């Protein structure tokens with residue numbers, strides 16, 4: 740799934756190219772609101788490059804032709820903690836029904852995130868990625884959750900049965916990881 744990488748790159752290009760202007764972009768998606776650090780970049784004259792990626796950025800969720808599937812079942816809670824005893828997801832390994840959601844709650848020691856690893860099945864990868872909201876850091880890699888009680892919820896609707904391993908990117912070296920098994 741190269742589209743997301745391209746979309747991110749083009750989003751950055753848009754911000755870089757248009758950073759000095761106040762022209763409202765056509766897309767009002769999270770991509771436009773979440774990233775502001777490029778404002779210092781000098782505007783360029785490459786208007787053609789601005790127009791094309793704008794359309795791509797606006798349709799990012801549909802790039803893989805997979806729509807997010809809202810949860811239809813129960814919501815399971817997983818705490819994300821970090822303190823003197825270590826960094827962990829609690830519980831680290833859970834089993835859910837297809838259609839359930841998992842709500843990852845920031846408790847301490849953030850920022851944390853949820854980044855799925857080694858998802859090889861293309862269908863699973865596309866649906867899971869589509870079901871991950873917000874300004875992702877990359878494919879299957881959720882945004883940082885910073886504040887206590889802030890949460891990040893992922894629907895497992897239409898996600899194929901299987902075991903999905905994930906890590907917390909900032910704390911991967913501290914072995915902060917877990918799994919969701921969809922049965």
Ligand SMILES: [Cu+2]
Nearest residue numbers: 850851907910
């Ligand atoms: Cu973490």
